Amino acid sequence: MIKTAEEFKIRAYTKVELACLYNPHMxxxxxxxxxxxxxxxxxxxxxxxxxxxxxxxNRIYTPRQVKVIVDHLGEP
Incomplete structure (x- = not known):
């Protein structure tokens, strides 16, 4: 099976990284x-x-903060 997108991992993300994952065309x-x-x-x-x-x-979200965001907003 061919995967077109990587699986999202809970880890530390910069604000830019996470924002761009949620809004890739902006x-x-x-x-x-x-x-x-x-x-x-x-x-x-x-x-x-x-x-x-x-x-x-803050410019970086911790893994725990990312988990909370994903729990509320869903995976990017």
Whole structure:
């Protein structure tokens, strides 16, 4: 069987990497804004990320933060 896309792995991702995985056809700034809006618009996701010491100024998501994001938004 031929795989056309790699399987998504829970690991540390930079904001740019994760945003571009969720929005591959957007520019980097557009993908970052869109992901930030999705996170900010989901109060339950925001609450869970705050417990994990998420700060919107951080440039890297930890594996635990990525898992929470994927749990709420689905796999990219």
């Amino acid at each position: 520019t980097i700034p557009g993908a970052l804004r869109t992901l930030a809006r999705w996170i900010a618009g989901n109060s339950q996701l925001t609450a869970e990320l705050s417990v994990l010491e998420y700060n919107h100024r």
